[in-house]
Amino acid sequence: MIGSAASNLLDPAVLFFVLGAGIGLLRSNLEIPSALARFLTLYLLIALGLKGGAALSTGGLPAEGILAIGAAMGMATFVPAYAFYLLSRRIDPFDSAAIAATYGSVSAVTFITAQQFLTARDVDFGGYMTVAMVLMETPAIIMAVFLATMVRSRQAVAKAASAPEYDEAFEPLSTREVLREALTDGAQLVLIGSLVIGYLAGTEGKEELLPFTSGIFKGMLAFFLLEMGLLVGRQISEGRAKLDKALFAFSFLSPPVNAAIALVLAYMIGLQVGDAVLLAILASSASYIVVPAVVRYAIPEARPGVYFTMALGLTFPFNILIGIPLYFAAAEYVWP
Amino acid sequence: MIGSAASNLLDPAVLFFVLGAGIGLLRSNLEIPSALARFLTLYLLIALGLKGGAALSTGGLPAEGILAIGAAMGMATFVPAYAFYLLSRRIDPFDSAAIAATYGSVSAVTFITAQQFLTARDVDFGGYMTVAMVLMETPAIIMAVFLATMVRSRQAVAKAASAPEYDEAFEPLSTREVLREALTDGAQLVLIGSLVIGYLAGTEGKEELLPFTSGIFKGMLAFFLLEMGLLVGRQISEGRAKLDKALFAFSFLSPPVNAAIALVLAYMIGLQVGDAVLLAILASSASYIVVPAVVRYAIPEARPGVYFTMALGLTFPFNILIGIPLYFAAAEYVWP
């Protein structure tokens, strides 16, 4: 396991993450234009989708894949539920709902980094895992919105009693509006579309795209991780959002716990080791692109300084640096 | 022909165009930074120029090429002339002049997509077709400017009679200024420059550039078409610029008509089938980058909401989705 972790830390992409974090912590004035980070995000989503679709079109969707997808959906429902249950006793309920959505969903970049990790070790995994990833986003968001609606109506009752005039201003979004936002999120649509295109495109089409989707992929990922590192480093050095201790603990403890549950589940339903590790990553990672973008719209009462910081500033580096090799080592230990 | 159209629709680049259009129609909040689209535009122009130049430097400029270029220039003069004649009887004459320039000129991205279509079917074409493309821009713009100047002086006479004080403010640009703008348009200069560099650069230089100009080309094109699809989808869903029915008809009818004329011409002068299809594409496509940029400056009286929307929102998708396979099928049917 130590060997695996060390060799993970020698992966150039991971090293670029560390470099970025270092530059951010040093408060360097390095300015990465936002257009560039957006470009790399889109690129990674497209490449991920195309690869997943291509794998699906050759590998099909075996029974194993359906089980994996089911397990993923299960995690995407279970994680927000228990997260909200635990958190809302201690912190603001809207923040709790937002965190629940964030952790119930996934981080595509963590997933991609884990895929690279597995590929470098010649461990196989199925194209359906990308489908699983895509499908995890929505349940987590929907659950969170329902939780928030629940909180809102509770508070409305309480408020109406004490300050009846405030009530008027309080017209939360209709569920229809929220669903539209969740289902038309740009990043999500690009990913799904690329998955479908990867599935549909003929072999020739795929081969022509290879230098773009595979050749330069590792370099583009390294570049993106440099930027994410920078963002994380700045967030930490800025240290504005002073988080509650409970939230700190949650950011670092829920990932391995969720990964462990996922690994047990994977073992029980008989997934191969690569799929199991990816399922663990899906369960343990937290969304810092799609979900915060939707939640900012759907649960405006929650504070992005809390859920976004936790997902990007704490859980993301944890998984990139420690989580991936840790879950892999655990899986290798258990799997025959 | 149906097979050809279907396989065109399974080309990843075309699928990405459809994906983008879908995302735009869904009014997703996907935000593609403008710097990225500009980057991809420049990239495509450079790659197109380099390839054309390289093809010229090996293939030379045979008699056939000179004929093809002549035919292209002919179309670039004939199309604006007849377009203006037809349109100005029905709509604002400045708009008519702008549309004439737009349709007399070409869309580089349509041309590139058609080249990819032919390459995927192992159909040859000459590097001189890129020269033809480059040379079509200027005559179309010059004609349009002369038409606009004509309209302007007619109107000035009419106005001077009725409202003499308005006259003063009316100092249109000198022809020199307009020509400067047309000839120094950035996109145009980058394309011409790349063509020359592709021609001059030694074999070694070319080979070093291959991973950049050819390897990742298809992926970059797909990415750009995603963006263009998004733009088209948004334009349609926005539906601000409610176009006159005649303009709708023109957007969809003039492309096949121009393509048919071009194919007849190509057949008569004895072009090979690949060159013929590209000539048809040149004749039928409408410029939405270079010409609108110049026209906005040179014919400010025309409304971009009209000519830009027609070229990008209607004719461009028509050609990408239907035009290319249609003209190819027609050519294949006729050519021996």
Add this chain to the structure above:
Amino acid sequence: MIGSAASNLLDPAVLFFVLGAGIGLLRSNLEIPSALARFLTLYLLIALGLKGGAALSTGGLPAEGILAIGAAMGMATFVPAYAFYLLSRRIDPFDSAAIAATYGSVSAVTFITAQQFLTARDVDFGGYMTVAMVLMETPAIIMAVFLATMVRSRQAVAKAASAPEYDEAFEPLSTREVLREALTDGAQLVLIGSLVIGYLAGTEGKEELLPFTSGIFKGMLAFFLLEMGLLVGRQISEGRAKLDKALFAFSFLSPPVNAAIALVLAYMIGLQVGDAVLLAILASSASYIVVPAVVRYAIPEARPGVYFTMALGLTFPFNILIGIPLYFAAAEYVWP
């Protein structure tokens, strides 16, 4: 030598520089989004660092390398010293200090272009030359800051005598602040980090990055040189910053002089010809990214319209077009 210069001028990257300069001189409205230039800068620094690091990890650091680094550091101290001594007799001392830093340091893009030039001619060079390049930045900046501090205290004494009230406002930055800025400059950190990552990453990691760092490298360099050409052409056609004749002379004369000194030094310490040419390039090139960014902060009294224009607008094109083949021809003539 003439053959070498001519073939340098047929290198696509160099041709793109000429194209960009032409477009800029024509005052075309070509607008290259700033995010794109920043992207390409970062890309080039990363690729340069990774390659240098990889070369170091295989080639090690031979005695020759240590000598080369020592010579580079010597030049980085000597050039600013003599530059300041000469210039400050004629022009503003703060401007002199800034120019000294600029010319004592290096231009990474000139260095990269020279590496490409050598590679195209199968001339070897060591990975330690990249280390030398990195190490040249800091001494030049530190020297310049000390020079500026010296000038400042001299002026403060003079002013205190004549206009005592002005004095107050005059609180220059502490050396600590300036050093922080110099050492945390973003571009510099990215380069150093990439060098270390290139050194650490396993062979596998390196190979996965190859399509990104080597495959598309030449194309990306050509693209960046197009932009730099545009910037240079605009600066010249704008002609705002009317430079003193002495500064003109300095911009064109100091490069070959510094290169000559560097070549003599290289010959004396027994470097191979490739390393010698690179040392000449390091000595003769002037920084227009890192140093001006730091100097604007550290020596605000100096005018960027002077030192930035000299480095980018005059010395950079001189070296790209004439310097590289010239120094190479000289080295080839002398080396056995």
Add this chain to the structure above:
Amino acid sequence: MREIENKKLLTIIAPGELQRMVVEQLKKRGIGGYTVVAASGAGTSGLRSGMLVSDSSVILYVIMSEERLREVLVDMDQFMSRGYRVKAFYQDISILPRKEAKPKSGEAVTD
């Protein structure tokens, strides 16, 4: 030269994800014209680098008459009381009026 008009310039600083929401609200008030600039910044919710969609800011500028401004301010106030983190402020401006529109076929008219 034509006479200068007095108008209001409303500036809205909002997270990028909320741009669509704000624009659609403007449309409901009959306002179809606006200008957007990408921004970054910092505030109580921390840094907003603009590097991720979930982390971006925009500045929207809307020129309008005083009457319309009043309506839009009420909308923005509503947004803020629902929890949306937008900033909205306005200033007086003096503007060259738009060219008298000669009605033509083929283009819709907005504010």
Add this chain to the structure above:
Amino acid sequence: MREIENKKLLTIIAPGELQRMVVEQLKKRGIGGYTVVAASGAGTSGLRSGMLVSDSSVILYVIMSEERLREVLVDMDQFMSRGYRVKAFYQDISILPRKEAKPKSGEAVTD
């Protein structure tokens, strides 16, 4: 601290393709200083996404004295009556005056 000056801030929203034209016109009036920001937006001529050169907008900010402003407004009015789709408005600003220029060799002077 030095005294604050009163100036005018002219804001011009224009298609990207017209930036050069506007800047050259400013130069004719002796104004060499300006600041430009890339923008997108919407108006009567539809969406301007900024994604294509032919589809881009810029905001130009020009700080100047009231006298100069008058001249520039006439120019902008002319542009508009020729059909150019620019918006031009101005506001009062209070500005820290530039450091008294100590004349040095080597740099030109602009507004």
Add this chain to the structure above:
Amino acid sequence: MREIENKKLLTIIAPGELQRMVVEQLKKRGIGGYTVVAASGAGTSGLRSGMLVSDSSVILYVIMSEERLREVLVDMDQFMSRGYRVKAFYQDISILPRKEAKPKSGEAVTD
């Protein structure tokens, strides 16, 4: 609707490299909120294309009270007399006040 507040909008045009310096100075004055936009432009020191870090400009917008403004202006004046090429000007704005903060755990408070 809540009452409108009167505030000052300070605009600072600065080279990109000085953004950090300006922001840190604001922080010393207790100001943690600001909005930044990337810009290009021209002035006495020539073109600033924004294409290189060493060649970039930013516009910083800071909303604040009149008292704070006074302090910050003194800072900016100091910067200018040290030679830094920043422009600083301010205007009156009318702003929708921020939602009354209900204090929650987990987030720091800035200006």
